Amino acid sequence: MPESVMVAYQDFVALCQSSDSEARGQAAHMAARAYLCHEGPADEHAALYAALIGFLDDPSVKVRAALAYGLLHATNAPRPVLLALLQDSAVIARAVAQYSPALVDADLIGLIRSGDAAILLAIALRERVSPRVALALIGRGERGVTLKLLSRREIGIAEDALTRLAEGPGLEDAELRGALLARGDLPAGARLLLVEHVAALLGGLRVVKGAIAPQRLERLMRDLTDSAATSIGEATAGEGTAYADTLIARQRISIRVLLHAVVNGHVMFFADCIAALGEMPRSKVFGLLERGSRTAIAAMLGRCGLEPEVSALLARLVLMAREADLADDVAARHFVVTALTEEILIEHCNAVPAALEEAFSYLSEQNVGLALKAARGVMAGFAGHRGGDALPLPSGEMRLALSAA
Template identity: 55%
Template sequence: MVAYQRYVQLSQSRNSEERGQAAHMAALAYLGHKGPADEQAALYAALMNFLDDPSVKVRAALAYGLLHSEHAPRPIMLALAQDAPVISRAVVQFSPVLLGSDLMGIIRSGDPDMLVAMTARPALSQRVALALVRQGEPDLCVRVLERADISLPDDDFIALADKWGDDARVRGVLLKRRDLPGIARLHLVERVRAALSDLRIVKGSVQPRRLERLLRDGCDNAATAIGEREAGRGARGYVAAMAEGERINARLMLHALVHGHVLFFADALAQLSGAPRAKVFTILDGGSRAALHALLTRCGFTPAVRNLLARMVGHARKADLADDIAARHYVVSLLIEELIAEHDGVLPPSLDEAFAYLNEQNIALARTAARGVMPAFAAEAPDEIMLPDMSAGRLALPAA
């Protein structure tokens, strides 16, 4: 323990190191004080006096002693928050006595270093977090969004996705957020698609038409997968936004069924038809073909598309399309054969887009299902002769 007389000697020393020791001791003594009130008042006065010390070292020693305490005097901490940068940044980052209103005043000052320090506070209110991300600085957005303990309103997430969709760093942090609204996530996926399609290394590696198909299929899968997740959470805003933007079409509905995203498919039908969700599920699960056609009619689909979707629902009832790739391939192949047979090979124009999608999916699913089949078969029958000897001739396409 240090006697008061010794403390007075240290506090009046010409050596800033000794005055710093005195400031730190006074801070600790104040926080741990359990004696009479007049003694505490004297300690408080001593802390106030150190605010006027000309040495940054002394004021920093005072701040260090009070920095993490919830019982530090607010007037002193507010004064230190306006001190030299090395002191103010530490106070803003760590002091728990600063209120949201205090932090809002600091935000209005616009000091970049102070704002960065604020993003590292142990606890940050939603109000302060929103004020920080609305500053329009990508670095601040990233720092705030990386914190899983801070939640933001859906509208602000959507606004951030719209504003920073082309910034890869902010976009990546937003996509990692589990609480990101589905419609904002889809918007960011579309920005990723645009960015990929503009990359020289991508355009130079993949034939343009195939690249367009791959990116479009990826976006379709993202749209229905996000919709499936949102539907599972009971969120209705995503499918409502999709319908309002007229983004629910036959291709997307087929994609949802082919990939087993039935919750999104049902939510989309409920949104388009205005029917209760429970009734839609009942019809999809075991309703008659007439009931299914009536539901699809209320959704505004053309007769040819209604017939196609009804056929797909019938096949989906008998197969596990969510996880079984072979089942998906089988159902899509069967549907293509049925359409060709039904229309004698001359499909109506209203089915052109859907039929093109089914053909694309048939090829993609066949490729996926075929991977590894022949090596596995050859491993079981290594001595079987499969191919003729081709060493004598050369192969070339006629136009090559």
């Protein structure tokens, strides 16, 4: 021990026996520091340990707090003393639970089972929280503690626990829902569930329903949820077909979703869906999508349970998608959807078969939306290019309103 902080044993004993709690607190802190850095004889170390135990019975919370403070950040602090301090007054117990690195997961989990909300929050604020401890904390169902854990992205939380939160309180609690969506490790299926729930809530708002016609609102929300489903699938592609399997189990994969995936360039998600539906190796699906003939692609899609007309339509779309950048080029999407829609009408002489009605309806909806996106800014750019040229207008009287208006 450095000479500047050396204290004679008799002086130390005098401090321990003082009637002044400040003096005893000084002795408790001194004993804790001496124990942690001790390198002397074993009997001296044992005496210091006994002194620490003795301070646990001191009637003054100041003394016990000084003891805790002396041991608080030490990895070699004696666990029996720490465990006793965890049963002390609330302020001492919270400090030890939050800061002591000497506590192991078993200590913390035992404390979680019986601790109040303040103790649980202290544990959630520890520098390091293991996935096992995080799971135990979430299991207590304390909203504030759960929100704190979710906000700490460095803490690993089991996917099952995140999914249970999304399927339970996340559906009703907007703040909890936002915390879940902000986590990159939220399972894709749970993310889609929350996004769909948000879409339903938005669609039910009075201000939204009052501003958008019912049929248009329904189409808009359906398109947004389809976009969410395929975007999430594309972002998680390469991690297996678990997300696609989840959508299949929820009967969430339809011809609309498959078309939406290809039209928006989410080819990896589309391949995952086909692999899961057809129970085929993902590599084989990719090979056929990249190099297969129209007949081979249609046969693969037929294996997924799709009707022949739908399989042929999707195969034709896949071939078109090979020649265009559908992921980033809105004009290319518009061109492909327009061409495909016209081919359906020509091939069936304007009598769209029942098997293609859903697909044709989707393509028609997309055609309008994509045309609007592609047209934005075109006239402004054209006007800037033509400079002062006049806009050609027919001569004679101009009608500025509908006759029935």
